[in-house]
Amino acid sequence: xxxxTKDPRAEAAMPAMAAIGRLSRRSFLQAAAAAxxxxxxxxxxxxxxxxxxxxxxxxxxxxxxxxxxxxxxxxDLLPLSQVAVLPTLDGALLATMPPHIxxxxxxxxxxxxxxxxxxxxxxxxxxxxxxxxRFCDAWANGxxxxxxxxxxxxxxxxxxxYFANPPTWAPLGYDGPNTRKRxxxxxxxxxxxxx
Amino acid sequence: xxxxIIPVKQPKHGLQVTQASDIQAGSTLKLQAxxxxxxxxxxxxxxxxxLAKSGKKVIVLEAGxxxxxxxxxxxxxxxxxxxxxxxxxxxxxTGDISILQGACVGGSTVVNAAxxxxxxxxxxxxxxxxxxxxxxxxETMRPYFEKVEQHLGIKAVGPNxxxxxxxxxGKGLKKMKLPLGRARRNVxxxxxxxxxxxxxxxxxxxxxxxxxxxxxxxxxATIYSDTRAVEVLAESGRATGIRAEVxxxxxxxxxxxxxxxxxxxxxxxxxxxxxxxxQRSGLANSSGQVGKNFACxxxxxxxxVFDKEVNDFHGATxxxxxxxxxxxxxxxxxxxxxxxxxxxxxxQVEPGTGKPYVAYMSKYKNTIRLISLIHxxxxxxxxxxxxxxxxxxxxxxxxxxSMKKGLATTCKVLFASGxxxxxxxxxxxxxxxxxxxVDAAVASLKNERARYRYTSFHPxxxxxxxxxxxxxxxxxxxxxxxxxxxxxxxxxLLPTSIGxxxxxxxxxxxxxxxxxxxxx
Numbered sequence: 237x238x239x240x241t242k243d244p245r246a247e248a249a250m251p252a253m254a255a256i257g258r259l260s261r262r263s264f265l266q267a268a269a270a271a272x273x274x275x276x277x278x279x280x281x282x283x284x285x286x287x288x289x290x291x292x293x294x295x296x297x298x299x300x301x302x303x304x305x306x307x308x309x310x311x312d313l314l315p316l317s318q319v320a321v322l323p324t325l326d327g328a329l330l331a332t333m334p335p336h337i338x339x340x341x342x343x344x345x346x347x348x349x350x351x352x353x354x355x356x357x358x359x360x361x362x363x364x365x366x367x368x369x370r371f372c373d374a375w376a377n378g379x380x381x382x383x384x385x386x387x388x389x390x391x392x393x394x395x396x397x398y399f400a401n402p403p404t405w406a407p408l409g410y411d412g413p414n415t416r417k418r419x420x421x422x423x424x425x426x427x428x429x430x431x
Numbered sequence: 432x433x434x435x436i437i438p439v440k441q442p443k444h445g446l447q448v449t450q451a452s453d454i455q456a457g458s459t460l461k462l463q464a465x466x467x468x469x470x471x472x473x474x475x476x477x478x479x480x481x482l483a484k485s486g487k488k489v490i491v492l493e494a495g496x497x498x499x500x501x502x503x504x505x506x507x508x509x510x511x512x513x514x515x516x517x518x519x520x521x522x523x524x525t526g527d528i529s530i531l532q533g534a535c536v537g538g539s540t541v542v543n544a545a546x547x548x549x550x551x552x553x554x555x556x557x558x559x560x561x562x563x564x565x566x567x568x569x570e571t572m573r574p575y576f577e578k579v580e581q582h583l584g585i586k587a588v589g590p591n592x593x594x595x596x597x598x599x600x601g602k603g604l605k606k607m608k609l610p611l612g613r614a615r616r617n618v619x620x621x622x623x624x625x626x627x628x629x630x631x632x633x634x635x636x637x638x639x640x641x642x643x644x645x646x647x648x649x650x651x652a653t654i655y656s657d658t659r660a661v662e663v664l665a666e667s668g669r670a671t672g673i674r675a676e677v678x679x680x681x682x683x684x685x686x687x688x689x690x691x692x693x694x695x696x697x698x699x700x701x702x703x704x705x706x707x708x709x710q711r712s713g714l715a716n717s718s719g720q721v722g723k724n725f726a727c728x729x730x731x732x733x734x735x736v737f738d739k740e741v742n743d744f745h746g747a748t749x750x751x752x753x754x755x756x757x758x759x760x761x762x763x764x765x766x767x768x769x770x771x772x773x774x775x776x777x778x779q780v781e782p783g784t785g786k787p788y789v790a791y792m793s794k795y796k797n798t799i800r801l802i803s804l805i806h807x808x809x810x811x812x813x814x815x816x817x818x819x820x821x822x823x824x825x826x827x828x829x830x831x832x833s834m835k836k837g838l839a840t841t842c843k844v845l846f847a848s849g850x851x852x853x854x855x856x857x858x859x860x861x862x863x864x865x866x867x868x869v870d871a872a873v874a875s876l877k878n879e880r881a882r883y884r885y886t887s888f889h890p891x892x893x894x895x896x897x898x899x900x901x902x903x904x905x906x907x908x909x910x911x912x913x914x915x916x917x918x919x920x921x922x923x924l925l926p927t928s929i930g931x932x933x934x935x936x937x938x939x940x941x942x943x944x945x946x947x948x949x950x951x
Binding site: 250251253254255256304305306307308311312313332365368369372373376377381382384385387388389391392395396398399400402404405407408409410411412413414415416418420421422423424425426428429 | 445446500501504505506508517518520522523524525526527581582584619620622624626632633634635637641642645646649740742744745772773774777778781783784785786788789790792793795796858859860879880881882884
């Protein structure tokens with residue numbers, strides 16, 4: 237069990253968590269394509285650079301969360317080095333977030349990063365893999381609404397930013413859009429009713 | 432909030448729509464009509480058609496963009512950003528119920544699953560008894576259902592219109608001795624792409640985009656997209672028109688002003704935006720009921736994992752249902768199968784952080800889904816506060832008991848279908864591995880905010896219909912009690928949740944109300 241201290245960032249993050257209900261942003265594909273090279277560089281570096289919409293410290297939390305939630309080594313899924321996860325997240329998901337929602341999200345990321353201090357005396361970014369997984373699962377099953385909401389919301393951001401990239405589908409066996417691939421013609425508008 | 436710019440020229444089989452790009456920045460348009468209709472979804476499109484057909488000059492105002500089927504990507508993640516309210520991000524204030532609505536020309540009919548049910552007689556009788564809607568008798572409504580069924584080609588799915596997951600679930604229902612309902616849909620010659628929620632790229636779905644809207648235009652109606660109604664205009668207790676703003680979809684900023692003067696005003700902007708428009712206008716709320724009585728049919732989608740590959744990727748989005756326990760006294764839930772793309776599947780399940788999650792997604796092709804939808808009580812509220820909409824709604828304890836009954840049946844059907852494990856969509860790892868464990872596992876669930884991952888496609892009830900002006904917003908014929916010639920024709924009208932997809936109910940009510948407007 238974790239000691240839960242009321243933190244104003246927790247409640248402030250709730251509108252952001254509600255907003256993360258959004259499945260998508262319009263620029264997934266463009267963001268992914270434009271930032272592919274950047275992702276490779278980002279993965280190679282010890283710490284990710286600041287992104288356009290979140291600062292370096294928040295980017296570090298998101299990168300650590302990505303590493304913890306998507307340990308793809310040994311699986312058939314496309315390696316993180318080939319998917320522009322964080323740039324997609326930034327360019328497609330956060331890009332059009334209203335300022336007050338984005339501010340709430342930033343607060344929530346900070347609250348998340350400080351969450352493990354009570355048990356581990358370290359922030360999330362400094363936890364080892366096993367500790368980070370324990371923390372994620374504990375907050376997912378936490379007694380406080382903001383803990384659960386953040387756990388769902390932040391992990392959802394990472395998953396979306398990964399799986400919204402069409403190249404991640406082939407290893408799943410998913411073949412994606414098919415109507416045009418099958419040359420299926422449009423039926424066009426229905427005829428005006430006679431009655 | 433800005434959305435994607437979609438430069439659209441009218442496709443060869445498309446629709447005549449005046450878009451923001453057709454209007455000069457900074458201009459003020461003053462238009463005259465016999466009727467102005469706000470919203471182009473199920474209620475708005477049908478009303479526009481019926482009024483235009485009767486000879487009235489009709490103008491339709493749609494806040495969303497015009498997206499023709501040629502632009503449909505068949506990628507839900509993209510479609511959400513272009514054709515859904517708040518780019519797919521509309522939710523309750525807690526953030527645990529994703530409330531999905533179309534926000535484009537054609538409204539939710541463009542992005543729904545095309546599933547159609549007539550309003551059960553049970554509710555028509557109940558509305559008569561509890562809300563004075565004795566005019567909506569089953570025999571009165573029958574011709575309206577028959578009319579829309581004919582117009583939209585609503586029929587049961589054929590043997591070829593199914594999906595791999597539905598086939599398995601059908602076997603599970605049979606083993607459980609539960610009735611298998613074959614979905615009725617407004618789809619013609621379905622090619623089973625499985626992308627109903629992303630828009631039907633080959634126009635098989637008979638949405639408003641390819642039916643009532645072009646038909647309304649054929650009778651002279653004009654449609655303005657990117658045009659957000661901001662105020663209902665009224666004088667001396669009678670509606671006189673709509674004030675609207677044309678939005679630049681690239682920036683989300685106001686590009687031009689538009690006013691339609693019309694003696695008939697029909698609001699069909701949906702159960703979230705219609706009450707907000709009335710609240711902003713300070714009209715039709717002597718009852719205090721505008722925005723109240725929100726319900727949304729919360730659903731939980733249970734994911735089942737099989738030992739074998741199922742590849743439940745394509746086919747009718749919904750092709751079967753189980754409604755033995757749908758009425759409130761019988762449980763209050765409905766089961767529906769559903770295909771789901773990997774993007775959606777990626778956040779529905781919490782198998783545990785890290786390696787368990789990767790292992791789960793690696794087996795995506797082995798998974799199928801069965802949805803439990805509940806008849807919820809109308810205990811929510813839509814409010815406009817400080818320029819922001821809020822949907823204050825949480826599943827209450829009594830409704831959660833209905834959900835638990837639905838979940839228990841859902842899990843058992845999936846095990847009977849051959850699943851080796853099921854996941855309940857929760858913030859934490861919630862996995863059941865044997866049929867024998869279902870009842871105990873579901874019984875242990877507690878109703879807590881931000882615990883479950885709900886989805887709703889059916890907001891309803893925020894301007895309810897009724898005979899008593901003190902308890903309802905509109906009268907039994909769709910006209911507001913307070914303001915003459917101000918009508919509502921969308922799912923806001925529903926006095927109670929109906930426990931089934933409400934599309935056909937809205938279609939029929941819009942026809943019914945249109946008849947009364949024409950006769951008035």
